[in-house]
Amino acid sequence: MEAMVWEWPIFIDLWAAGVAGGGYFAAFLVDRFTGRKHKLLIQIATWVGVPMALLGVLLLVLDLGNLPWFWHLTVKFSPPFLVFYPLSPMSIGTWVLAFWSACGVGLIALWFAEIFEPAEQPTDVFARVASLLRPLVPATEILGWITFVLSVLLIAYTGVLLSNTRIALWATVFLPALFVTSAVFTGTAGIRLVLTLLGKDVPEEFGKASLILAALQVLALVGFLVIVPAGVLVSGPLSLWFWVGVVLIGLLVPFGLELGTLKAKGTTPLVLASTLCALIGGLILRAVVVIGGQM
């Protein structure tokens, strides 16, 4: 190969899509498993996730060799007019990203319609929009489920995209597993980071969940390293990034800090540090895998 084909826009997109999808996935499950007590989590996951997913889409488009023709991914001039190739992970990913983002925007609009009081300012544009949307508010439930299913596909897609290539480091079914665990780990970290910055209460089980997620990611990472020729990561030119960025900053430090949050009180700095490290480690993981595969 004469040069790297996929560089920083791709690994940032994979990371952003993972954080967005993983965050919604975690928030939705926590809310459902607790009898709908954590709607705020889903709202934060959506507010944070939608811009991140859109950032990913923007980076993907900017990275195209033929930027003005990005729309070829979705429509064409001949029947059936829509472009969809189910054997192409990128084609599926394009639609998943698009629908996930659209559903997220829809949820935000419906929440807005739910809380807005049209009677207060009947002439206000927002009030009028809220009035128009209000009959659709019951659809929030089904839209939430659709977004959840799309979240699963979104976090799986990031690994599926890479694993369906000839690149030895990527071409394994362990890569989607690794990226899914990392997506939920980083997504959970993203939600906790925002909750903490907003001064909101963070459910204490989140700390334990993060510990388990980190352990699952370690398992997936070990499986990945055993299966693929990973010399470029463990002992090659990217080994420093891998061991310090992925393993130390991305996994061991958050693990240790989460243990600390379980024992200590007044843990805000620990949570901030832990979640930031998890997010940075997740980004470095995508970076070393994407770059390392092409070295």
Place this chain on the structure above:
Amino acid sequence: MTKAMLIDVSKCTACRACQVACKAWNDLPGEVTVCLGYYDNPPDLSPDTWNRIAFKEIERDGKLAWVFHPVRCLHCTDASCVSVCPTGAAAHHGEFVVIDPKWCIGCGYCVVACPFDVPRPGHGAEKGSARKCRFCIDRVTDGQKPACAKACPTGAIEFGDRDVLIAKAHDRVAVLKGKGFADANFYGENLLGGLHQMYVLTDKPSVFELPEAPRFATRNLVGSWLSGILTAGVVAALPFWLLFKRKEELAAKEVSEGGEQ
């Protein structure tokens, strides 16, 4: 009748007539290159070089041997580039794989998917679209030979019916083995559903940097999706169900037991 090309490397003299003919017919500009200490020129395929001669020195029976072969798209039946292309720009036209430069968005997926590392992202007038040999489809559909086969002065590149070429290839391998090329083999008859650029090789495929078992990029497509989705199920169950749902159930149980007392 399916058409194909057969490249007999034992007849290749590395004259590069095919390389020049490819450039001339496809209107591909020359490239400024530097001497890298070996004869390959240019050293790699590029958006403007769809066919090039690779030179390699090997040791055969204790003696130095020099082998040459044209490197280009092998036009697979199970073509990874076609499978992964998200826009349909890479597609089969009959038995040949063609990337439509007017529809390709330059995402690079075919570049990382091709088991033979052939497509190259383009530049210039067709900026960004992936580019590679298109089997001179304009010539072939007009009843002519591809430019490289037409130009080859030694008969190393032969164009014709695939079945006929396969029979010739087996015969040629037998002849080469009889001449002492113990590792002579026919490459491409059944690989990836059957290649449409096939090789008679004097040595093992690895000598020519051809994969012994080229991998169809999406052969594990279902497995990779299942891997991601099942992992999501495990992740949903282990931390989230275990910690949040169980806690809710235990709390509800305590409340009900407290009420009964």
